[in-house]
Amino acid sequence: MVQRDVGTIKEIPTEERPRERLAQYGPQSLSTQELLAIIIRTGSREQSVLRLADALLHAFGGLRGLASAELGDLRRTRGIGPAKAVEISACFELGKRLVACADERNRRELTTPEAVANLLMPEMRDLEVEECRLLTLDTKSRLIRIRQISLGILDQTVIHPREVFRPAISDAACSIILVHNHPTGDPTPSADDHSITRRLRAAGEHIGIELVDHVIIGDNRWVSLRERGGW
Structure with missing residues (x-):
């Protein structure tokens, strides 16, 4: 019997969960894939949230491509619905604003x-x-x-x-x-x-x-x- 890939972070062993690892070791200890998985939260019936995060990065050519992706392009990615697309877009927008935040400007x-x-x-x-x-x-x-x-x-x-x-x-x-x-x-x-x-x-x-x-x-x-x- 083929074991189906886990779909949610909760189904991943505790010591391997990105959220728990971030809480214990800090965000710097996580890979880009793991940080993105925390934002996405859940995978699908076909793939785990970590594999979905990896597929998303691959589809857009890495973090820079993903950061500039349009909402429509995100939604067309298998496993990414409207809500997840909006959350991903919002996170990157916050990052862009941080680059030009008032404290740095001043x-x-x-x-x-x-x-x-x-x-x-x-x-x-x-x-x-x-x-x-x-x-x-x-x-x-x-x-x-x-x-x-x-x-x-x-x-x-x-x-x-x-x-x-x-x-x-x-x-x-x-x-x-x-x-x-x-x-x-x-x-x-x-x-x-x-x-x-x-x-x-x-x-x-x-x-x-x-x-x-x-x-x-x-x-x-x-x-x-x-x-x-x-x-």
Whole structure:
């Protein structure tokens, strides 16, 4: 008789259960597969929760691919229903936010495009659509807040000065930085990127809130329009 794979963590011997091992030895002692199994909680009739976690990592090419997976892609994975897909997505979103958490931001001033790229590269390089973020800064170039101001193709019909400067005024910002990604991985600025930058610079000069830079994020590469001369 073939023994069926166990489906829940409770059916795994106590000393081998990821949750109990984490409680006893700490999260650092667990593999990525085991940590993911804790989030998933249960397997299926065909495979244990540990094997399901392993299959999920394999299907998306590892942790980085899984972190950028869409809800629909997660749900289409055998053994992952809507509830599990939402829980997995929520966990990765918390991780992304931790990378850019306020405590970390407040320890440094965003005075260079490299600092801006290092802050947002982890969460923006894998986005599958163009997304534009607004960084509002205080008098010492310290970050006040990051806001999403557009989702989709970046052009002048989407990025209007009022959508940029209204939140900047609300944050009492002294200056701003615009950041958006190129899903192709190539951060080379487009004609629209240059045009939008010039338009926002002019609006900022009129309002009294300087556009310090416009940084474009690619796949582990970035471009500063200020440094590039698209100013």
